Amino acid sequence: MIAITLFTIWATVSVPGVFAAPTVQQTASPIYDLYVHRLDFFPAEPAVGQQITASIMVATNAYPTNGPYFPASHLRWRKGINFPWHEVACPANYHYATCTPSVTFSYSKPGRHIFIVQADSRKEVAETNETNNILYWIINVK
DSSP, X not given: OOOOOOEEEEEEOOOTTOSSOOEEEEEEOOOBOEEEEEEEEESSSOOTTOOEEXXXXXXXXXXXXXXXXXXXXXXXXXXXXXXXXXXXXXXXXXXXXXXXXXXXXXXXXXXXXXXXXXXXXXXXXXXXXXXXXXXXXXXEEO
16 A cells, blocks of 8 residues: 655735735645666676776656656766766656666776766656655676
């Protein structure tokens, strides 16, 4: 059984020259819980300059009965803390509760690099748990 928590967000919008600001009510129902379920790298122990393919799996264990198993969203990744983020779109999926993109990259220096993936990087999906969206993985480059 899935427990659903409902909450209401109240927003006040100020418009210059208008005495009373309109109030907009939005109701968000967090049903999904996106997280990085799996990371696979090929080759597992790359050399400097060698092309690496990372297979990423973002999943959700919770989804609505009348919607997609996986909601449209974005993930972002970077090959280390000193490297820029790259964003990938995940389309809505009505067959599986996952998004499984692959990305390619290489390193120009040997050592330990921390590969980082963040699910729902744009915060597009109301989730039951917003604290489990990031996964780190150490890649040893020869």
